[in-house]
Amino acid sequence: MTVQVAVEAVPRNEAGIGAAIPALVARFGERVALGEALRRQHGATTNWLATQAPDAVVFAESTAEVAEIVKLCAASRVPVIPFGVGTSLEGHVNAPGGGVCIDLSRMNRIVAVHAEDLDCTVEAGVTRKQLNEYLRDQGLFFPIDPGADATLGGMAATRASGTNAVRYGTMRDNVVNLTAVMPDGTVIRTARRAKKSSAGYDLTRLLIGSEGTLGVITEVTLRLHGIPEAIAGGVCPFPTVEDACNATILTIQTGIPIARIELLDALQVKACNMHSKLGLEETPTLFVEFHGTEASVAEQSERFGEIAKECGGGDFAWATKPEDRSKLWQARHDVYWSVLSLRPGARPIATDVCVPISRLAECVHETRADIEATGLIAPIVGHVGDGNFHLSILVDMESAEEVERADAFVGRLNLRAIAMDGTCTGEHGVGQGKMKYLKVEHGPGLEVMKSIKRAIDPSNIMNPGKIFALD
Secondary structure (H helix, E strand, O other), X not given: OOOOEOOOOOOOOHHHHHHHHHHHHHHHHHHEEOOHHHHHHOOOOOOOEOOOOOOEEEXXXXXXXXXXXXXXXHHHOOOEEEEOOOOOOOOOOOOOOOOEEEEOOOOOOEEEEEHHHOEEEEEOOOEHHHHXXXXXXXXXXXXXXXXXXXXXXXXXXXXXOOOOHHHHOOHHHHEEEEEEEOOOOOEEEOOOOOOOOOOOOOHHHHHOOOOOOOOEEEEXXXXXXXXXXXXXXXXXXXXXXXXXXXXXXXXXXXXOOOOEEEEEOHHHHHHHHHHHOOOOOOOOEEEEEEEEOHHHHHHHHHHHHHHHHHOOOOOOEEEOOHHHHHHHHHHHHOHHHHHHHHOOOOEEEEEEEEOOHHHHHHHHHHHHHHHHHHOOEOOEEEEHHHOEEEEEEEEOOOOHHHHHHHHHHHHHHHHHHHHOOOEOOOOOOOOOOOHHHHHHHHOOHHHHXXXXXXXXXXXXXXXXXXOOOOO
16 A cells, blocks of 8 residues: 555535535536546655645636635635646645645736737646747747746746756746636736836735745746857766756856756766666766857857866766757656666655755765665756755655655755755745645744744635645
């Protein structure tokens, strides 16, 4: 039997659920799904948390409809769980108290592109690939790339990041304004399209990363960037993970505006070779990419090469053709699937931490020692340019002892990062999976978060049981 990691319980409101669902069916008809398979799909997780399905899934097609759904649920105090495409990793879309899942995937219209202002407005169900395909002919792109083809509303809700964050920042840095439905059904805009504002509280940043616990994001206005004149990249092998980390640290500290710098340890390179047919030397490796003019890219590449050599790096293999770069980065994005070949039958449990760049090598070194001492198979990969790294822990979910051992390892990893003045999650978010580390990381600040939640959502209907538990 599959072993699951326990999460906080949320009481069910049977009477409220019994009243809300018939009202939703009466209003939305066949767009209310009650079948078990589809409900479980909307509560499925990619980690070791048990699937907790909602009682109904409603497919919304506009902000006005989301507001109607929320009002109906609020009247009966029924939980509301927003859903994009379900790529989150910490149980964000689970329904521990049952309730209604609002599927936003049909809200996939690109509302406006203001090329002269370098911004655009999209509905929450637009995915990042869909947006970039639309923008390509205008010479623009949206840079945040978490790997999965996630919805932009979901990326805002989880404060997503990705391979380009070292150059372009995270969702926090690239969202101008949000439209959101609040717990009572009120629709708000958090800002205007001005590049900056001092007008009151920053509601945009409050909702970014709130994981659906304060409101349902239905539209997002995003910053855009021009497609670079020149893009070059490639791979550089290193003797040890620490050497690769030190090269990363020096690259950032010397101010090279590198667009991507990703670390793969030797085991992860082996998995990528098998899955993506790369043929790389199976040693710790940095995947890098430079954006800019022809001259600036050449200069950045030369300076990085000097640093890599100083840190023991081997010969740099260039990938200047678009198809070669795409193959490399697709392999990087496919690491979740690639690690399956390292231990057939095991489930990869993805986790992440982030530390100040100066502590990166130390944190990775201690983590590797912990992996070896614990006897786990756990390849390391990371957006090391901003101190963020991930592990894919391959776990036999039929073994209670192994699940317990892996869970204890994840706990030590998170506490290690926090002790280094880092965070238990650089980009995956809290959801259910990392709730127990928030008190250590935030101390009394966690009570401030709870106060905000109670003030905005007094009935605790917005994605309850995520980030923290309310008394």
